[in-house]
Amino acid sequence: MFKSFFTILAAFALQLTFAPFASFADNHKASAKIKVLLIDGQNNHDWKRCSPVMMETLKATGRFTIEVATVSKAEVAGFNPDFKKYDVVLSNYNGASWTKDTEKSFVQYIKGGGNLVVVHAADNSFPKWKEFNEMIGLGGWGGRNEKDGPYVYWKDGKIVRDDSKGRGGSHGRPWEYKVIVRKKDHPITRGLPTEFLQVKEELYDRMRGPAKNMEVLATAFAKGGSERHEPVLMTITYGKGRIFHTVMGHSHTSMGGVAFQETLIRGTEWAATGKVTFPPITAAELPVERAVYRDVKDIKPLK
Numbered sequence: 001m002f003k004s005f006f007t008i009l010a011a012f013a014l015q016l017t018f019a020p021f022a023s024f025a026d027n028h029k030a031s032a033k034i035k036v037l038l039i040d041g042q043n044n045h046d047w048k049r050c051s052p053v054m055m056e057t058l059k060a061t062g063r064f065t066i067e068v069a070t071v072s073k074a075e076v077a078g079f080n081p082d083f084k085k086y087d088v089v090l091s092n093y094n095g096a097s098w099t100k101d102t103e104k105s106f107v108q109y110i111k112g113g114g115n116l117v118v119v120h121a122a123d124n125s126f127p128k129w130k131e132f133n134e135m136i137g138l139g140g141w142g143g144r145n146e147k148d149g150p151y152v153y154w155k156d157g158k159i160v161r162d163d164s165k166g167r168g169g170s171h172g173r174p175w176e177y178k179v180i181v182r183k184k185d186h187p188i189t190r191g192l193p194t195e196f197l198q199v200k201e202e203l204y205d206r207m208r209g210p211a212k213n214m215e216v217l218a219t220a221f222a223k224g225g226s227e228r229h230e231p232v233l234m235t236i237t238y239g240k241g242r243i244f245h246t247v248m249g250h251s252h253t254s255m256g257g258v259a260f261q262e263t264l265i266r267g268t269e270w271a272a273t274g275k276v277t278f279p280p281i282t283a284a285e286l287p288v289e290r291a292v293y294r295d296v297k298d299i300k301p302l303k
Contacts, residue, residue, distance in 0.1 A: 033065045034272045037086040041071040042095020045121045049252035051092050053296070054119065057261045058268060061278070062301040071095070083109035088272040091122040097129070107131045111239030115271040119264070120249040123207070124169065135243050137214035137236040138207035140169020149209040154182060154219045154229035161211065168208030172224030174250070176291045177203045179232050179259060183217045188233065188244065188266045191280030198232075199257035199291040201250035205230045213237045233263055235270070244271040258285065258292045261299065277302065 038055060040047040051068065058064040067086070071079045073096045080102040083089060089109075098106070110116060118136050126132045127142030138152060144167070151162040176197050181189045198220070205222035207230070217233040236243040244267035248260045255261070258281075266276045279300075286292060 034063055034088065034269065035086045036064050036066045036088055036090050036268065036272075037069060037081065037083070038066055038090040038092060039069045039071060040092040041069070041075070042073060042093060043121055044094055044124070046251060047092050050119075050249065050255060053252050053255040054090065054092065054249075054264060056296045057255070057264055057299065060296050060299040060301065061265055063265075063269060063277075066090075080105060083114055084112075086114070088115040088117060088268060090117045090119070090268065091125075092119055094121045094125040097126060103129060103131070110135060110241035110243075113240035115241050116243045117264075117268050117271050118243065118245040120204075120247055123204075123245060123247070131238075134210045134212055135236060135238045135241070136209065136245055137211050137234050137243070138209035138231060138245070140204060140207045142169075144168030144208050146208070149211055151206060151208055152211050152214075152216065152231060153226070154216065154231075159216055166206065168206065169204065170206045170225060171202040171204050172222060174200050174202050175223065176200050177220045177223070178288060179218050179220050180229070181218045183215060186215070186217050186235070187274075187276040188235070188263065188270050189217050190276070191278075192262070192266075193281065193283040193286050193288070195288045196259055196283075196286040197288055197291040198248055198259040199254050199293060201248070201254035203230065203232075204247040207231065207247075233267070235267075242271045242274065244268065256293045256295075258294045261294060261296075262286065265299075 040051045055066045076096045123136050123139045124141045127144050133139055146165045148168055153160050179196055179198055181194050183189055203220055203222050205226035214234055214236045216231045219229040220232045222228055222230045232247050234245040249255050262281055266278055270276050
């Protein structure tokens with residue numbers, strides 16, 4: 001079930017023609033490594049090609065070490081890792097419910113100061129698990145509707161919580177959408193351009209959830225969907241735990257965008273430590289007039 005980073009890397013090299021594998025020296029020896037547990041194995045999206053991109057994106061910085069728990073439907077009953085071994089859990093999982101014991105240990109982990117990163121369809125998971133939905137702030141599909149919480153969107157310069165009836169979760173056709181930073185002073189977004197493009201992918205809209213202790217860092221206009229400015233990057237606190245939630249990352253190709261990579265790196269470090277040590281990104285590196293891809297090998301390691 002658990003696989004080392006290097007085991008997964010072999011599959012990564014075969015699958016990702018747009019991002020050839022390269023070795024990276026660890027140039028961040030002055031700081032302790034952030035220990036990441038990536039959970040995958042079930043998803044309505046292509047987790048087999050997405051997980052390696054996320055792993056290599058984080059690994060390239062020299063800041064993270066990654067272990068993987070690949071949980072098939074047949075293995076869910078036996079899945080109950082020692083979450084306390086990790087600084088942060090990175091979820092690329094959207095599948096069968098965990099056991100009650102595993103749910104309990106995960107809640108205890110987050111409440112006690114463990115941390116979580118939720119990527120794209122991972123926010124579709126566990127619609128009936130109350131505590132998980134409080135952790136992620138907003139979710140979609142799985143029968144979610146007004147009973148699960150309000151719609152949350154940006155309008156007239158402020159966040160709106162809309163309790164009107166309706167389904168939770170939808171999206172329009174894939175396109176290059178513009179991300180607009182709404183909280184410029186947060187560690188994750190500090191040093192990013194105020195506006196930048198995410199490469200072509202679907203943009204989630206009409207998400208619903210408890211939205212407690214949640215801060216919307218950035219939004220994007222859901223053209224062809226809700227026609228509203230919908231949350232793209234969010235942070236949530238749950239007990240002593242920090243959660244970073246991004247709706248970006250639909251596919252392994254869109255994960256090749258600088259917008260996804262930089263926010264994943266910053267959001268994961270923030271979730272694990274409460275700080276971001278990565279340097280600013282200029283408008284030239286992350287422009288608004290065109291969506292920019294980047295080979296993982298071109299990520300600059302921390303010194």
